[in-house]
Amino acid sequence: MAKLAVIARQTKREKLVAIHAAKRKALKEAGDYQALDKLSRNASPVRLKNRCKLTGRPRGYMGKFGVCRNVFREMASHGKIPGLTKASW
Structure with a gap:
């Protein structure tokens, strides 16, 4: 943080x-x-x-979601981002 x-x-x-x-x-x-x-x-x-809205991290910022890659992955794993599913093939 x-x-x-x-x-x-x-x-x-x-x-x-x-x-x-x-x-x-x-x-x-x-x-x-x-x-x-x-x-x-x-x-x-x-x-x-551009900074993560939750942690303030300046790198790895994902503009579409407003968070960094670490928080994005954590939120996606917990199902907190609607319409997003983990890829599997």
């Missing part, structure tokens, strides 16, 4: 991106890059990292 500070930092960035999205878009369309420079760095969507 990721440290709670890292997860908190990520959620803070997500909130800032959502708050400043319209303002960033307007500044980009106007071509005012000096004003864009004065915004917080964390307001940029490029600084976001």
Whole structure:
């Protein structure tokens, strides 16, 4: 599990991106890059990292489900993901 500070930092960035999205878009369309420079760095969507919703793990992220591969496999084995069955042949 990721440290709670890292997860908190990520959620803070997500909130800032959502708050400043319209303002960033307007500044980009106007071509005012000096004003864009004065915004917080964390307001940029490029600084976001996909993380597992349950553990905060940054690697092995499965975007369709929002969790990492380890949690995905565990949930699939317990039947917690609807419509998903273990392959066998």
